[in-house]
Amino acid sequence: MASLPEGLAHGGVWLRVEEPGAASAVRRTAERLAADLAMPEKRIADLSIVAAEASGNLVKHAVQGTVLVRAVRADDQAGVELVLVDSGPGMLDVQRSIGDGHSTAGTLGIGFGAILRQASRWDLHSVPGKGTVMTVQVWPGTAPEPAWAAGVTRPLTGETVSGDAIAARIVEGRRQILVSDGLGHGGLAAAASHEAVRAFGTAPAAPPAQVVEVLHNALRHTRGAALAVADIDVAAGVVRYAGLGNISGTLLAPDGSRRGMVSMPGIAGHQRRQIREYDYPLAPDAVVLMHTDGVVDRWNPVDYPGLFSHTPEVIAATVLRDAGTRRDDAGVLVARVS
Structure with missing residues (x-):
């Protein structure tokens, strides 16, 4: 074949x-x-x-x-x-x-x-x-449990691959998610993000700032990427977040309120002044949403009644539809807390 x-x-x-x-x-x-x-x-x-x-x-x-x-x-x-x-x-x-x-x-x-x-x-x-x-x-057999984190990526119009990539893992009890935006577009941008995903999958179980440091070192031979890692600690009621470059992270509470999370300037693999980690309180039944700069912050949760009770895939695709631009690669990743 x-x-x-x-x-x-x-x-x-x-x-x-x-x-x-x-x-x-x-x-x-x-x-x-x-x-x-x-x-x-x-x-x-x-x-x-x-x-x-x-x-x-x-x-x-x-x-x-x-x-x-x-x-x-x-x-x-x-x-x-x-x-x-x-x-x-x-x-x-x-x-x-x-x-x-x-x-x-x-x-x-x-x-x-x-x-x-x-x-x-x-x-x-x-x-x-x-x-x-x-x-x-x-699925070929019995369907697995629904994903706790999932998302969608879409390439720039005219490209066959996206320079944006997403990943999720559970390692030694830590629930962590990654969003990566390879510098530029096309195959080389995709290669940078694929390397970020590979390194994320094998990185030690550690807080987000340490994981981002691992990814920064792994991307030195690529053109680099903006990326961020969130660690969702349901038991402690906190999200720990660290990033380099223009990745947006948002906490969506059940009452419709939203709170942004902070990334530091830089390009993983090339420019890193410092990597800082920030903690944010995590409400029960909250949703963690991260996206690349191919998605703009023009969407409002109140315009989508009932959306945030749906699967991460449906939430992510809805946000991509209404806030994603065709002039750039775009990626959205959603994690459910409940």
């Missing part, structure tokens, strides 16, 4: 879905990825139904529909996830809209039912007038 396209092999590929032929491209891309992951033929067939129905819904109902097709891995197995994003019209009654027999396009209205029956896991959030974000996962 031919090797996967670069984007599909590294973090997934985004496809615009605004006409019927694009829906077929989503299905073929998902099937190809599943085959490369050696998923059973039965589950590849199930995935094909999910991809066709989900992307077909975007063609019929959505505005500016896009789909991210990517691999997901956990518990020694790999599956395929579709992240479907659109900018309208949204659903007034989600439960009614996803039921069999409901249609606004003159069809039988069985699309959502088919998706949910074949999927291992799904989540959906919709706001009338703003649009809908849906994630669907198809």
Whole structure:
């Protein structure tokens, strides 16, 4: 089998879905990825139904529909996830809209039912007038526990890979997350962030400032990156945060309030005056959200009723849709405290 396209092999590929032929491209891309992951033929067939129905819904109902097709891995197995994003019209009654027999396009209205029956896991959030974000996962066996931290990245328009990368780990009881923004765009920026993710995965269990120091040293042979690490200590009720460069970190409380976290100036791998670590109180059921400078802070939590009770993937994709720029790589990572 031919090797996967670069984007599909590294973090997934985004496809615009605004006409019927694009829906077929989503299905073929998902099937190809599943085959490369050696998923059973039965589950590849199930995935094909999910991809066709989900992307077909975007063609019929959505505005500016896009789909991210990517691999997901956990518990020694790999599956395929579709992240479907659109900018309208949204659903007034989600439960009614996803039921069999409901249609606004003159069809039988069985699309959502088919998706949910074949999927291992799904989540959906919709706001009338703003649009809908849906994630669907198809696993070869029993689906693993939902991810406590997840996100999305998207390359600059015209590039096949993103210079932004995200990662999460639990090491010796520490829950830590990383966001990296490789300097510039394209392959060299992606290489810098991939090295940051690799070094993060093997770094000792240590406070964020020490982990950032490890990453700084690991990136010396790359063009460098802005990056930040958050350590989420639920038992102590605190988030410890350290970063170099323009990575934004935000604590979102259940009451809708938000608090920014501080990174220091610098470029990991090249320019580092000092690495400081800051502690922030962590409320129960809070959400930790980090993003690169390809995402602007123009979104307001109060505009998304119910969003922050959803999965990290749906939260991240919603923020990326409404606050991400097409003129830069963009990445959002979300961790749930509860």
